[in-house]
Amino acid sequence: MTLGRIVYWCAVALLLLPALALTGVRLLEPDHARAIQLGAFTPFGLPLYAAALVLLLVGVLRGLGRRALVAGGAVLALAGLLLHAAWYAPLVTGTTPAAASDATPVVLMTANLFKGAGDAVELLEEATAADVDVLVVSELTRGAVADMETAGLADAFPYRAGEAGRGTEGTMVFSHAPVEVVETLDTIFDGLLVRTAGLSLLAVHPYPPVDPVAWREDHAQIRELAASGDATVIAGDLNATLDQAPLRALVDDGFRDSAELANAGVEATWPVGGGFPVLSALPPSVGIDHVMVTDQWTVTDTRTVTISGADHRAVLVSIAARADR
Structure with a gap:
């Protein structure tokens, strides 16, 4: 040869x-x-x-x-x-249902602050500039919340639920509207089902697949609560892509991803920095941060936002009630 x-x-x-x-x-x-x-x-x-x-x-x-x-x-x-x-193909060829003519869009943002290393004040500024109604934050530390408080968190988002933590713990929901906690999840990094701004929102952060058993158990809890019918929106760092079994199961249950609804392809969010020598030198390569909705909702806009110091891009989505519902 x-x-x-x-x-x-x-x-x-x-x-x-x-x-x-x-x-x-x-x-x-x-x-x-x-x-x-x-x-x-x-x-x-x-x-x-x-x-x-x-x-x-x-x-x-x-x-x-x-x-x-x-x-x-x-x-x-x-x-x-x-x-x-x-x-x-579904990520670029799916149907995008029209929003109801009288629907008021709800702007939702989800971000992972990388054990509190992400710039929490910058996140607050980005959310304020985008007129975000509901902000879901994971890996949110007490120090990050304190920084946001100093920067005017209470004025931008008067209502909140969940708890800050240490390191990878801590999942919170901030909102313009009152927040009612319906149920909490017993996942490793916490999660909660809330009602706010017209949403029945499941804010989640399951364990990453470095431990397959914990990853599957956390996702099983999320799916069980989502399938109960109480949640119409799921948002957070789901530590899974639409090609992986836990999210395919949610799709089978009737949830659609905001990127798929908008025909945006893979909305890559990870990794950005964060100590991954090879991957971090490239643009984000996988989409593990999501906003998923039931057939009550459609997506009118979706994009990602870079937050300094975070290893994920935030996902910024505008959703509205569907015309055919």
């Missing part, structure tokens, strides 16, 4: 092997921390399969290997490409 062919097949392998790993994790859902984490990157299978397919088609035309082998590889790459395209 010539050096050129060796380089060619190495390039094909470097594209196909990780793509196949992504497909396998998405289909098989292994109960291993690294495999679960890999599943968050499922959309990257699309460019990997596409590039591999192009290389293999070139190989067919130029006779860079046994025709049957190269053609078989091309068929495999095409099948993977079509499968990942089917998984990705």
Whole structure:
């Protein structure tokens, strides 16, 4: 085998092997921390399969290997490409229901402050500038709340629920309108179901998939409460993407993600800084912060917001009652 062919097949392998790993994790859902984490990157299978397919088609035309082998590889790459395209398509081709003509949009923001290292005052300023009605914050420390208080938190958001914590603990809801706590979750990082600003809002922060058992147990609690019918909006750092089983289960239960409703594709929020040497040098690559709504609501706008010092981008969403409801 010539050096050129060796380089060619190495390039094909470097594209196909990780793509196949992504497909396998998405289909098989292994109960291993690294495999679960890999599943968050499922959309990257699309460019990997596409590039591999192009290389293999070139190989067919130029006779860079046994025709049957190269053609078989091309068929495999095409099948993977079509499968990942089917998984990705709803994020850019779904229907976006119209808002009712008399609906008043509710602006909702969710942010993770990275163990309190994120700039809480900047978050408050961003929320104020965007006329946010309800702000959900996770990894919110007492010191961060104190900084927000000094910066005028009570004037911007007179009502609140939940508790600040230490490090990764602490989930709170701040609102323009009175907040009624309906139920609290016994998840590791806390969570709560509240009624405020016309929303029945489940504010959550499940454990990350570094511990698959804790991750699944926290998500099971969230799904159970969400499926009870009391919650119409879920918001927070869900530590999962729409390709992973817990969020696919919520979709099966009738919740739709704000990015999917807006045909925004993957609304990547993580990682931004935060001590991830390779990933942090790149733009955010996975969407693990979400606002999900039932069929009572539609999305009129969605975007992400960078908060200095945080390892997540905040998600800023405008929702409104649907015209057909």
